[in-house]
Amino acid sequence: MTGAAVTHTGKAARPGFRLRPGRWALKAAALVAFIYILTPLIFITWLSFYSQEIPSYPPQGYTLRWYGQAIGNQRFIDAFVISAQVGILATLIGLVIALPASLGLARLRFFGRGAVNNLLLMPLIVPGIVLGFAIYVMLVEVAIRFEWNMLNSFGGLVFGHVLLVVPWMVRLIMASLAGFDRTLEEAAMNLGANRLTTFRRVTMPGILPGIVAGSMFGFVASFGNLELSLFLVGPGRTTLPIAILQYLQWKIDPTIAAISVLQIIIIAVAMLITDRFVKLSRVV
Amino acid sequence: MTGAAVTHTGKAARPGFRLRPGRWALKAAALVAFIYILTPLIFITWLSFYSQEIPSYPPQGYTLRWYGQAIGNQRFIDAFVISAQVGILATLIGLVIALPASLGLARLRFFGRGAVNNLLLMPLIVPGIVLGFAIYVMLVEVAIRFEWNMLNSFGGLVFGHVLLVVPWMVRLIMASLAGFDRTLEEAAMNLGANRLTTFRRVTMPGILPGIVAGSMFGFVASFGNLELSLFLVGPGRTTLPIAILQYLQWKIDPTIAAISVLQIIIIAVAMLITDRFVKLSRVV
Amino acid sequence: MARLELDRLSKRYGDFHAARDVSLDVAEGEFLVLLGPSGCGKTTTLRMIAGFVEPTAGTVKIGGRDVTTLPPWKRNTGLVFQNYALFPHLTVGQNVAFGLEMRKVAKAEADAKVLDALKLVQLDHLIDRLPRQLSGGQQQRVALARALAFRPDVLLLDEPLSNLDAKLRHDVRVEIRSLQQRLGITTVMVTHDQEEALTMADRLVVMRDGAVRQIGSQKDLYERPADHFVADFVGRSSFLSGTMAGDAEMKTAGGLTVRCAKSLSGPAVMALRPERVYVGREPISGQDNTFPGEVEFVSYLGSLIDIHVRLSPQDRVIAQVPNHDSAALPAVGDTVHVGWAATPAVFPADSDMRA
């Protein structure tokens, strides 16, 4: 018992001594990265409280007015609702596809497994505009060929967004599966659980972190997507990023800053909640 | 020696028998996910060979003309060069920031480490339009305050794209570091290598997969980005995704399909090459 | 609490035979140990009994019922895994209750049985803990309780002690063995540790390359090993190699003529248990073989002392003497005499073995 304690303490101290200059340099680098990413967020937050309408320096005063405008704007509210609906639906459909697909990819050896695996990465890295145009073309062809018009429909939008959600989920669920001890499944079967019960009672709880994190990231990827939606939204069915873009084409005032800050807060809260259940830094 | 062989064979056979129905279901699910992602890509490829200018069905014939148009279009060529330059510069700057930051985050315990870690995830999940607007606002404020106008400059564009590159790199380098056996560093130091030599001769080769994959993903994320660039490009300095968007606003013909296919091919080739050095499915 | 019969059980992966024609008959309440180096097929055999590996040929019967084609969850075996495999998200009590729950045992009855099982391993006070809050030894005992709670027909132990530290291992050995005897449950254990096997088993099975080499009691294996491999793997031996010269006589590589109690022909190997080799200042009387030699190495092993004696450039034997208080030990370089009785432990040389 003491043994374990000692070994751990010993390991925590690994980096050894006389490494302090190096340590400070590394900490400084982490700080630079931190500031680099934080600065734009600080500026936009600052701007969202400016009292003047045209961004300039110095601020003439501070106000909460823009938040009121952002929350009160019916176009933004409608767009937010659409984005949320699309994101939730796409996440649910994505889960139905991604969970068994991840299990298959993680556990079975079959011809073309590596190819499938790499292909599932593609939506993460193919330019959004290319992917959006590809889906657009597909829906056009389907509409012409089968006279089934998904173009500019809610269904088409969700269909496209599922494509954004699945890769995130597959990645994160597979990461969880990689860390899952399969002898637990054998133990369950030995104790009398059939395959389905084993999955429900033992495998699922074990990979829940990956499922939660995958759903969170999938939802957020869908919620914030602009490029795909550009091709797929229909009249009167605008997602939040498009509503923001449209607003910006018309005028630039701190309303957009306010609505951006609100989105960042919502996402940060979602991350913190997820992080309580799943150490994101471990799973992502 | 025989021992090892046996154990491995034994493990490969783990899933056991009488599980065949389940296996087929999982393979089918992986296939569905595969087809889901593949279909849009197939459609856009098909379209790029249509001989008629207006997408319709059935195709009236096939041609390579659109590829010629895509490659011959000076606007696309210029935009491609800009995108490549921005991507490469952002990747290099990103590497300088991300490599020490990853080392610091992976190896040191300091106050706020978890926060920095999660913050570095944010650019992956904060909506691109929000991030783009935030950088835009920041550059505006900096321009007003310090009279240093990065807005609509090449430098500003690169600055923004570094923000896209860093999170990918940090993730992937940290994943490599997590799998790196630190006793190798102790071995090197014991053999007489100082800290720098140890890093160069032992640590670097060990985490090279993460660095390569991180650079690849970072570059691709920068190359394909639309939202950030929308706010940051200047007159006569258009990135490829923006050039495509502008072209699409003007007309929809298979040229865009052709240029999309070209991009997909370039990215796929980059992935395959990277995959030769680094098993992407292991590191991403 | 049932008889377990394996009949010519085999498992092939392509060209590789993980198990070949393994036939065993384990009596009700017997404690059988499968012993062998890694890769000998012992784990494959255990996994075929539990139902995780499908045999290529042969049958498994538990309590007279052929279970060869049944999935693991219909076999009613209790398996204790090497890494314990406790469900990390369930408490100790829920872990132990799992098997009962799968068998749809009523809540009240299950609760009582869980408590009984935990009392057996003296951990009933930890019923609400999570596995990660327990020490390795405690986890091991919970795994045992979990495997016993639903009264399996056969208890299967897969190197259950290999993750425990040395001192604890000694205690747990005795605990498991006495629990098994108290419950009278048919048990098959797999191990590569011969001391563990010798102390716990009613009967032992030595395996190699997928095949059974010898089945017998501790005494059978030690005193009458079936071949060169068993003589080397079970207990310590020193070996003399040479060629059979005539009736019950071997000519060693170094030219000594050694009497033995078995007739063979061709290249052969003689196994000598170190405690049956006597050392003295004078030729050893009353032994069939006695040779002079030079002490090459004296190894102090606590209760025992090993004396390595070189009889010729090619022949070396080890004699073991108990470490009694006043023993005047020979020193390295001394000339001594060693002697031993003619032994039947002479085998055709096994080409796979180091001599």
Next chain:
Amino acid sequence: MARLELDRLSKRYGDFHAARDVSLDVAEGEFLVLLGPSGCGKTTTLRMIAGFVEPTAGTVKIGGRDVTTLPPWKRNTGLVFQNYALFPHLTVGQNVAFGLEMRKVAKAEADAKVLDALKLVQLDHLIDRLPRQLSGGQQQRVALARALAFRPDVLLLDEPLSNLDAKLRHDVRVEIRSLQQRLGITTVMVTHDQEEALTMADRLVVMRDGAVRQIGSQKDLYERPADHFVADFVGRSSFLSGTMAGDAEMKTAGGLTVRCAKSLSGPAVMALRPERVYVGREPISGQDNTFPGEVEFVSYLGSLIDIHVRLSPQDRVIAQVPNHDSAALPAVGDTVHVGWAATPAVFPADSDMRA
């Protein structure tokens, strides 16, 4: 090839003492083994010698030079890691050359030394292989060659055999030991395996809870253990616990009066080595203590047989008899007599120890 001196070396992590006042003096060419259970501070001590852990207090001297504040790369020690830590992207030859390269040895000379080092471990034919193409035993030998190639002042071995399988471990022990003797290199090895420690060491250091409990030869530790812990950890013992009753007499928990060869007072524990306990049908003559008892358990261990005899409900001793051919062994339930000489192995009871 230098003397190694540790003077009151200590390492604290907050309230936790990983090592306390460890003082050792290792002579040139000596093979010293640090022995103890996990967490006893042996690895921390080794890491302080190698320079990976900064001592809170005390000094490390190698060849008379104080290296306490030098970084690892300026210490000239050769460390063999438990997991070998071979550089996976370098060949065997490049691995072995690494230390020479760091010392800027000219290419031709370095090549010759690499070959020499690999010949020492008989692996010169594998010079162009990558580590992953080698077996565990071969990797271990490459690690040894790498640590020796640049002629370190001190060779440090961190449980170098724990990742090898049992049979191989025996061979490698002898190999390392004879190589060390041939090169005459000062060596410190860390292990938790007492058999390994006993067979390899010139001198042993038993550690517990960060502190040195006893330093001495095999014989010192076995025959004159310093305390309860050492008696338990090194070699096998059975223990009688009780209270000192008078001059060199202990009253056991079960009420027996036992003579010993040391005077103490208060609660005490007597350690009995099983080979010094004699069993017979009659009271044992010529021994200071002799008691009747009932045979509780007979354990067949190959060359040895353990007989567990219960003397009273609270007192049990283990007698070990060599497994000679015609020994008529007592059976479980028999009444026998056991006897042993008055021993100085009586210690104040250690509250941390199981009795």
